[in-house]
Amino acid sequence: MRRRKRMLEELDQEIRDHIARETHDNLERGMPPEEARYAAVRKFGNVTQVREETREVWSVVWLEQLFLDLRFALRMLRKNPGFTAVAVLTLALGIGANTAMFAVVNAVLLRPLPYRNADQLVQLWATMPVFNYSGPGQLCDPDYLLWTKQNRAFSDIAAFGQRTGNLTGLGAPEQLKGAEVTETLFSTLDVTPSLGRIFSAEEEKAAAPVVLLSDKLWKERFGSASNVLGKSITLDAKSYTAIGVMPAGFQFPNESDFWLPHALAGDCRNTDVAVIARIAPGVGLAAARADVERLAEVLRVEHSGGPSGILISIVPLKEVMVSNVRRLLLILLGGVALVVLIACANVASMLLARGTTRQREIAIRRALGAGKRRLIFQMLTESLLLASLGGGLGVLIAAWSRGIIATLIPAQLGAPGTATSVGILQMDARVLLFAALLSIATSLVFGLAPAFQAVRVMPGGFLKSSGPTASSGVRVRNLRGILVILEMALTIVLLISAGLLLKSFVRLLNLNPGFDPKNLLTFSITLPETKYPTPANMDRFHRELLARLRGLPGARSAATIMGLPMGEQGIRGDLTVEGQAVPPGFIVRKLVVSTDYFRAMEIKLRLGRDFLERDSAQAAPVLIVSQTFADQIWPKENPIGKRVNPGFSGTPFYSVAGVVSDVNQGGPSENALPAIYMPYSQAPKAFLMEFMTVVIRTAVAPTSLARAAQGAVESVDADLPIFEVASMEQLVYKSEAELRFHSTLLGCFAGLALVLAAVGIYGVLAYSVTQRTNEIGIRMALGAERRQVLRLILGYGAKLTLAGVAIGLVAALAATRVLASYLFGVTTTDPAVLGGVTLLLVCVGLAACYAPARRAMRVDPMVALRHE
Amino acid sequence: MSTEDERERIERLQEALDLLILRTLLLGPVDGHAMAKAIEFNSEDLSQLEQGSLYPVLHRLIKRRWISAEAGASENNRRAKCYKLPPKGPRQWTLETRKWDKPAHAVARILRPTKQEGES
Numbered sequence: 001m002r003r004r005k006r007m008l009e010e011l012d013q014e015i016r017d018h019i020a021r022e023t024h025d026n027l028e029r030g031m032p033p034e035e036a037r038y039a040a041v042r043k044f045g046n047v048t049q050v051r052e053e054t055r056e057v058w059s060v061v062w063l064e065q066l067f068l069d070l071r072f073a074l075r076m077l078r079k080n081p082g083f084t085a086v087a088v089l090t091l092a093l094g095i096g097a098n099t100a101m102f103a104v105v106n107a108v109l110l111r112p113l114p115y116r117n118a119d120q121l122v123q124l125w126a127t128m129p130v131f132n133y134s135g136p137g138q139l140c141d142p143d144y145l146l147w148t149k150q151n152r153a154f155s156d157i158a159a160f161g162q163r164t165g166n167l168t169g170l171g172a173p174e175q176l177k178g179a180e181v182t183e184t185l186f187s188t189l190d191v192t193p194s195l196g197r198i199f200s201a202e203e204e205k206a207a208a209p210v211v212l213l214s215d216k217l218w219k220e221r222f223g224s225a226s227n228v229l230g231k232s233i234t235l236d237a238k239s240y241t242a243i244g245v246m247p248a249g250f251q252f253p254n255e256s257d258f259w260l261p262h263a264l265a266g267d268c269r270n271t272d273v274a275v276i277a278r279i280a281p282g283v284g285l286a287a288a289r290a291d292v293e294r295l296a297e298v299l300r301v302e303h304s305g306g307p308s309g310i311l312i313s314i315v316p317l318k319e320v321m322v323s324n325v326r327r328l329l330l331i332l333l334g335g336v337a338l339v340v341l342i343a344c345a346n347v348a349s350m351l352l353a354r355g356t357t358r359q360r361e362i363a364i365r366r367a368l369g370a371g372k373r374r375l376i377f378q379m380l381t382e383s384l385l386l387a388s389l390g391g392g393l394g395v396l397i398a399a400w401s402r403g404i405i406a407t408l409i410p411a412q413l414g415a416p417g418t419a420t421s422v423g424i425l426q427m428d429a430r431v432l433l434f435a436a437l438l439s440i441a442t443s444l445v446f447g448l449a450p451a452f453q454a455v456r457v458m459p460g461g462f463l464k465s466s467g468p469t470a471s472s473g474v475r476v477r478n479l480r481g482i483l484v485i486l487e488m489a490l491t492i493v494l495l496i497s498a499g500l501l502l503k504s505f506v507r508l509l510n511l512n513p514g515f516d517p518k519n520l521l522t523f524s525i526t527l528p529e530t531k532y533p534t535p536a537n538m539d540r541f542h543r544e545l546l547a548r549l550r551g552l553p554g555a556r557s558a559a560t561i562m563g564l565p566m567g568e569q570g571i572r573g574d575l576t577v578e579g580q581a582v583p584p585g586f587i588v589r590k591l592v593v594s595t596d597y598f599r600a601m602e603i604k605l606r607l608g609r610d611f612l613e614r615d616s617a618q619a620a621p622v623l624i625v626s627q628t629f630a631d632q633i634w635p636k637e638n639p640i641g642k643r644v645n646p647g648f649s650g651t652p653f654y655s656v657a658g659v660v661s662d663v664n665q666g667g668p669s670e671n672a673l674p675a676i677y678m679p680y681s682q683a684p685k686a687f688l689m690e691f692m693t694v695v696i697r698t699a700v701a702p703t704s705l706a707r708a709a710q711g712a713v714e715s716v717d718a719d720l721p722i723f724e725v726a727s728m729e730q731l732v733y734k735s736e737a738e739l740r741f742h743s744t745l746l747g748c749f750a751g752l753a754l755v756l757a758a759v760g761i762y763g764v765l766a767y768s769v770t771q772r773t774n775e776i777g778i779r780m781a782l783g784a785e786r787r788q789v790l791r792l793i794l795g796y797g798a799k800l801t802l803a804g805v806a807i808g809l810v811a812a813l814a815a816t817r818v819l820a821s822y823l824f825g826v827t828t829t830d831p832a833v834l835g836g837v838t839l840l841l842v843c844v845g846l847a848a849c850y851a852p853a854r855r856a857m858r859v860d861p862m863v864a865l866r867h868e
Numbered sequence: 869m870s871t872e873d874e875r876e877r878i879e880r881l882q883e884a885l886d887l888l889i890l891r892t893l894l895l896g897p898v899d900g901h902a903m904a905k906a907i908e909f910n911s912e913d914l915s916q917l918e919q920g921s922l923y924p925v926l927h928r929l930i931k932r933r934w935i936s937a938e939a940g941a942s943e944n945n946r947r948a949k950c951y952k953l954p955p956k957g958p959r960q961w962t963l964e965t966r967k968w969d970k971p972a973h974a975v976a977r978i979l980r981p982t983k984q985e986g987e988s
Binding site: 014015021043046050054056 | 923931
């Protein structure tokens with residue numbers, strides 16, 4: 001800076017000297033003094049302008065250069081609209097796909113939970129190695145009390161249990177999700193009611209009949225009226241006084257609409273308590289974890305009534321919410337990153353080709369004194385401009401495709417408790433920043449090699465010769481060949497991944513569920529204990545309900561089940577078979593159904609008989625087993641009349657009355673577990689009767705019957721809400737959502753990659769033909785046949801494709817291993833997928849080569865030789 | 869279109885000026901006035917240029933560290949600022965220039981813009 005100042009000061013002196021000397025010269029030449037001075041000044045020119053320009057030299061030169069470079073780059077891009085369009089579009093697709101995918105990752109994984117200092121929140125996490133269980137529950141109140149009193153790591157700690165409640169007395173009855181919580185929950189999460197107050201410690205202790213409402217419930221049922229406080233609402237036939245309304249968006253733990261006080265019990269009968277805590281400031285996660293594990297040890301030693309064989313640790317709350325989807329999202333993000341790499345390879349290849357035609361321009365620039373660094377900077381400015389245009393267009397593509405992606409997102413991706421599901425994929429600052437950084441990164445990835453390649457040209461050597469030198473052409477061709485091989489390899493990795501998922505998906509779609517999902521209406525009911533205290537009460541309700549439903553016009557048959565396929569998973573566990581040991585690890589699904597269930601679902605009866613009205617609570621207990629069950633337990637005997645104990649405490653043996661075909665209970669991860677079906681009236685435990693899902697086989701569109709079905713339920717019990725109303729086809733569609741999501745996305749990515757790779761190899765070959773026109777002409781003049789020329793060019797293309805395929809196959813074998821757990825009925829080395837994809841890529845590659853090869857074949861030797 | 873051509877021509881003249889300054893300095897250190905005279909004498913194309921326009925170019929070259937300036941004495945023993953190539957200098961430049969059998973011809977070629985050259 002000091003130097004700059006001195007330079008400018010000296011300039012004035014210099015200018016005066018200059019003019020003085022010029023005047024002196026003029027005088028010596030014999031001019032009159034006046035004229036000599038005037039001529040010197042005129043010859044010098046505008047002094048102010050000279051001063052100004054010199055000052056500018058010393059101002060921020062790089063900015064000025066950048067501006068010049070940008071203007072030049074813009075001019076270059078305008079001059080080659082074809083090149084620019086293809087490059088920008090290629091980059092836009094790559095950057096757009098990545099931005100859209102990142103928007104999903106941002107919404108699910110990166111956005112913090114909507115609580116203050118949410119990174120301090122943890123959940124106690126139980127692992128039971130014996131049962132292969134890992135989850136938040138399995139704690140009980142005394143455990144929680146121990147942590148409350150003895151922990152040294154938490155500033156706040158709270159217990160909660162999820163529950164449901166039938167809301168009645170405020171218009172149509174509705175089943176709500178809610179929670180019983182300790183009053184500390186609100187201080188732990190650091191939320192305060194927007195209206196009213198939370199309950200006190202005394203109210204909690206007494207399990208006082210007070211309730212906090214969600215903002216959503218308040219809006220829907222009370223029209224946001226402020227006089228809601230003090231009003232009473234009825235949940236499960238019990239009255240509660242509303243004392244507060246929580247702020248909008250707060251629905252912890254999972255879409256809760258109400259919160260009741262959780263009175264701590266003195267024993268461990270209820271083991272479904274979850275505990276969250278806020279780590280005290282200054283305590284690290286590791287220290288907190290160590291403290292929790294210390295207390296877990298205390299629990300094990302002192303608290304003999306507590307759970308045994310449980311390892312307890314802590315997991316950040318955010319982790320609890322997203323752990324099941326993180327891996328999948330990262331795999332998809334990895335997949336889409338390959339797409340942008342392929343796009344980069346394409347544009348790099350195009351730039352390399354253009355670099356050879358620009359050799360003359362570069363040579364002149366260098367001759368005129370542009371340094372290598374300066375030229376590289378200029379070329380990179382061009383790349384950056386391309387990438388920025390591509391990035392801008394890419395953001396538009398991403399914004400547009402959000403809607404489509406949002407409809408594909410499976411419910412599993414919506415992190416529970418984040419109040420808002422993933423439906424809102426915002427293009428927020430982070431997503432835009434990602435797009436910007438990605439654009440800059442791509443400009444370096446695709447721009448550096450061509451820039452360095454371009455400045456290798458020697459000014460002197462080039463200006464003397466008349467055209468691109470043969471050797472530089474070969475080097476560029478080799479470099480572009482490598483890029484094509486890389487593209488092919490990346491493409492095949494994506495194609496194989498997508499192929500495997502797609503095949504899994506098709507498998508799933510073609511899977512025989514074991515029942516007919518068409519024209520089935522389903523909905524669920526929970527019988528509150530307050531109104532239906534005994535199995536006899538419930539059985540009476542059940543009979544009446546079925547009678548009404550079966551009488552509905554449009555209903556062919558109606559039945560109930562606890563453990564509907566594609567819905568609730570029902571109860572799983574072990575059992576005993578009379579006179580015989582079951583194989584180790586033999587787990588069955590235990591389902592409770594009404595009469596007519598198999599007829600309504602169209603599940604085939606293979607042996608024996610269906611349940612009948614006479615299988616009442618007083619009659620001898622019977623059950624029906626699935627085909628797999630019968631095959632595994634009695635492979636050679638007739639199962640009818642054998643006796644099975646369902647394995648609940650105090651249940652008698654049931655004799656097998658029939659065998660039905662297997663039913664696929666859930667999504668792709670569900671194996672066909674063996675199953676037993678017990679009649680509703682003979683359900684071994686009351687809790688198996690409280691919850692039921694109704695299935696109605698309809699003669700009309702199933703959802704059109706929903707209203708009438710609700711009416712039928714109301715006519716039996718006006719206070720009973722029905723929930724989860726859906727057609728079976730909707731449930732099936734939902735169960736396929738996850739596989740549909742990632743196979744569709746990865747399929748799109750792979751398709752994109754295939755198109756880009758085809759464009760890439762086409763470009764390289766087309767360019768190679770133009771470059772080699774001369775050579776081809778000589779060959780043809782010397783007697784080469786057109787067919788040989790075709791083979792020459794196609795051979796080059798085939799070599800690149802096959803090299804890419806070979807490398808890609810090896811890479812794919814390694815890469816697809818991460819997909820293994822998402823596949824269904826397909827192994828990662830599925831020969832049909834590997835073979836099909838390879839064939840597809842080779843065909844596309846050769847097809848892309850064909851046009852340039854034909855052009856080469858048609859070369860006229862005379863024209864070609866004059867081409868020089 | 870013609871203004872574009874004109875602007876390009878001026879840009880090229882500027883760049884040619886760089887070239888001529890460096891070539892002059894190859895012969896030894898020289899002050900601004902003498903430099904102007906030398907360039908005027910050597911190239912008729914540049915004789916219409918105003919002498920002052922030399923100075924921003926000189927400063928740009930200094931900034932790029934292609935040349936340096938120091939206080940020195942001019943021909944008739946007046947104090948004047950001298951410009952010279954740095955001791956190590958852009959060696960490549962020197963080598964390349966020496967390879968040119970007829971530098972003037974090369975410069976002329978550059979100064980006369982031909983249509984088929986350059987960007988395509």
